[in-house]
Amino acid sequence: xxxxxxxxxxxxxxxxxxxxxxxxxxxxxxxxxxxxxxxxxxxxxxxxxxxxxxxxxxxxxxxxxxxxxxxxxxxxxxxxxxxxxxxxxxxxxxxxxxxxxxxxxxxxxxxxxxxxxxxxxxxxxxxxxxxxxxxx
Ligand code: FES
Numbered sequence: 001x002x003x004x005x006x007x008x009x010x011x012x013x014x015x016x017x018x019x020x021x022x023x024x025x026x027x028x029x030x031x032x033x034x035x036x037x038x039x040x041x042x043x044x045x046x047x048x049x050x051x052x053x054x055x056x057x058x059x060x061x062x063x064x065x066x067x068x069x070x071x072x073x074x075x076x077x078x079x080x081x082x083x084x085x086x087x088x089x090x091x092x093x094x095x096x097x098x099x100x101x102x103x104x105x106x107x108x109x110x111x112x113x114x115x116x117x118x119x120x121x122x123x124x125x126x127x128x129x130x131x132x133x134x135x136x
Pocket of ligand 1: 081082083084085086099100101102103104115116117
């Protein structure tokens with residue numbers, strides 16, 4: 001490694017570190033607001049989850065989603081795939097969760113439809129109180 005490539009590598013590492021340091025507060029600021037209650041639960045407004053839509057949350061460090069299912073009301077599920085832990089994506093057009101890693105699919109209630117996942121997505125406790133949905 002000559003001097004020029006060493007300095008390029010050093011500049012890249014320093015630049016990446018500075019970029020990561022600056023982007024964290026920006027991402028944190030732009031992330032959707034979640035109201036944590038004293039007991040670690042999360043409260044979101046019902047109006048934030050229109051019929052047929054999903055709202056991603058993080059509950060106790062677990063990526064999750066709240067869905068307003070036609071005819072079934074609100075459902076909260078972990079987004080962690082039960083196969084190898086990738087994050088599933090909700091497809092509102094098909095009402096299914098699709099795992100990008102090995103194409104596992106789950107229905108809107110988290111039950112396995114196809115692919116390698118051995119069990120359903122974890123259901124999270126949820127309560128509707130007035131205009132709010134309390135998850136956890
Ligand atoms: S991790 Fe989801 S199907 Fe493999």
